[in-house]
Amino acid sequence: MRAAYHHKAVLGAVVGLLLAFFLASSLAAGQAPQQGAPNNPEPPPAPVQPIPFNHKAHMAAGLTCDSCHTNANNAVLMTFPTAAGCMKCHATLAANTSPIQKLKQYYDSKKPIPWLRVYKVLPGTGFSHHTHLTAGMQCITCHGQVSDMTAMREVKSTTSMGGCIDCHRLHKAPTTCVTCHKAWGPGMVVAK
Numbered sequence: 001m002r003a004a005y006h007h008k009a010v011l012g013a014v015v016g017l018l019l020a021f022f023l024a025s026s027l028a029a030g031q032a033p034q035q036g037a038p039n040n041p042e043p044p045p046a047p048v049q050p051i052p053f054n055h056k057a058h059m060a061a062g063l064t065c066d067s068c069h070t071n072a073n074n075a076v077l078m079t080f081p082t083a084a085g086c087m088k089c090h091a092t093l094a095a096n097t098s099p100i101q102k103l104k105q106y107y108d109s110k111k112p113i114p115w116l117r118v119y120k121v122l123p124g125t126g127f128s129h130h131t132h133l134t135a136g137m138q139c140i141t142c143h144g145q146v147s148d149m150t151a152m153r154e155v156k157s158t159t160s161m162g163g164c165i166d167c168h169r170l171h172k173a174p175t176t177c178v179t180c181h182k183a184w185g186p187g188m189v190v191a192k
C-alpha cells in the first residue's frame with residue numbers, strides 16, 4: 001500500500017514537473033498562445049518567381065499590404081498587383097537592373113506576371129478572404145511575419161485541413177464538413 005501511495009506521489013511530481021517544464025519552455029521560446037494557423041513544421045523552399053520580389057524591402061520602403069493586395073467587392077481573393085502598379089515606382093527606380101528590365105517586358109507586353117502561388121487550397125474547398133477579414137483575422141495570423149520575408153514561403157500550415165480546423169475550434173467557427181466542402185452537400189459531388 002505504502003509503495004502504491006509512494007508511486008502516486010512520484011507520478012504526480014513527475015507530471016507536475018513535466019507541465020512546469022512545458023510551460024517554461026514554451027514561454028522561453030516566446031510563444032504566444034495559439035491565435036491562428038499553426039506554423040508549418042517544414043516550410044517548403046520559396047518558389048523561384050519570374051521576378052525576385054522582396055516583401056521586406058518593399059515594407060521597409062513604407063508600403064502597406066493593401067498598396068498591392070486589395071480585397072475589393074467582398075471577394076474571395078486578395079489579388080496580385082499589376083505590372084503597371086509596380087511601374088509607378090520602377091519606371092524610374094532601379095530601372096536599369098535586370099529584374100526591373102524583366103518587369104518592363106511584362107508591362108510592355110501587357111501580359112500578367114506569372115507569379116507562382118505559395119498558399120493554395122485544394123480546388124473545391126471554399127475559402128474567402130472577405131469572410132475571414134470581416135471576422136477580424138489578420139494577414140499575419142495566416143501568412144506569418146511577411147514584412148520580414150525576403151522571399152515569400154509557406155511558413156504557416158494555412159492551407160491544410162488541420163490548419164483550418166484548429167483555428168475554427170479556437171474561434172468557435174463552424175467545423176461541419178460542408179462548411180468548407182460545400183460540394184459535398186446534398187448530392188455529394190466530390191470536389192475536383
Ligand code: HEC
Nearest residue numbers: 036037126127135137141158159163164167171173179180
Ligand atoms: C486564423 C483562424 C482561421 C483559419 C486559419 C481559418 N479560418 Fe475559416 N473562419 C475563421 C473565423 C473566425 C470564421 C468566422 C466564423 C463566424 O463568423 O461565425 C471563419 C469562417 C469560415 C467560413 C464561413 C463559415 C460560415 O458558414 O459562416 C468558411 C467556409 C471557412 N472559414 C473556411 C476556412 C478554410 C477552408 C480554411 C483553411 C483553408 C479556414 N477557414 C481557415 C477562422 C479561421
Ligand code: HEC
Nearest residue numbers: 053058063064065068115116117118119139143146147152
Ligand atoms: C509592392 C507590392 C506588395 C506589397 C506592399 C505586399 N505584397 Fe504580398 N505579394 C506581392 C507580389 C508581387 C507577390 C507575388 C510574388 C511572391 O510571392 O513574392 C506577393 C505574394 C504574397 C503572398 C503569397 C500569395 C500566394 O498564394 O502566392 C502573400 C500571402 C502576401 N503577398 C501577403 C502580403 C502581406 C501580408 C503584405 C503586407 C505585410 C504584403 N503581401 C505586401 C506584392 C506585394
Ligand code: HEC
Nearest residue numbers: 051052053057058061081085086088089094097099100103
Ligand atoms: C511605392 C514604390 C514601389 C512599388 C509600387 C514597387 N516597388 Fe519595387 N522597390 C521599391 C523600393 C523602394 C525598392 C528598394 C530599392 C533598394 O533597396 O535599393 C524596390 C526594389 C525592387 C526590386 C529590386 C531591384 C534591384 O535593385 O535589383 C525589385 C525586383 C522590385 N522592387 C520589384 C517590384 C515589383 C515586381 C513590384 C510590383 C509588384 C514593385 N517592385 C513595386 C519601391 C517600389
Ligand code: HEC
Nearest residue numbers: 065069077078079080119120121127132137138139142158
Ligand atoms: C484566415 C486565414 C487568412 C487570412 C487572415 C489571410 N489569408 Fe491570404 N490566404 C489564405 C488562404 C487559405 C489562401 C489560399 C486561398 C486559395 O487558394 O484560394 C490565401 C491566399 C492569399 C493570396 C493569393 C491568392 C489571392 O487571394 O489572391 C494573397 C495575395 C493573400 N492570401 C494575401 C493576404 C493578405 C494581404 C491578407 C491580409 C489582408 C491575408 N491574405 C489574410 C488565408 C488567409
Ligand code: HEC
Nearest residue numbers: 121122125159160161164165168174175176177179180181
Ligand atoms: C474548416 C475547413 C474544413 C472543414 C470543416 C473540413 N475540411 Fe476537409 N479539407 C479542408 C481543406 C482546406 C482541405 C485541403 C487540404 C490540402 O490541400 O492539404 C481538405 C481536404 C479534405 C480531404 C482530402 C480531399 C482530396 O481530394 O484529397 C478529405 C477527404 C476531407 N477534407 C474530408 C473532410 C471531412 C470528412 C470533413 C468533416 C468531418 C472535413 N473534411 C471538414 C478543409 C476543411
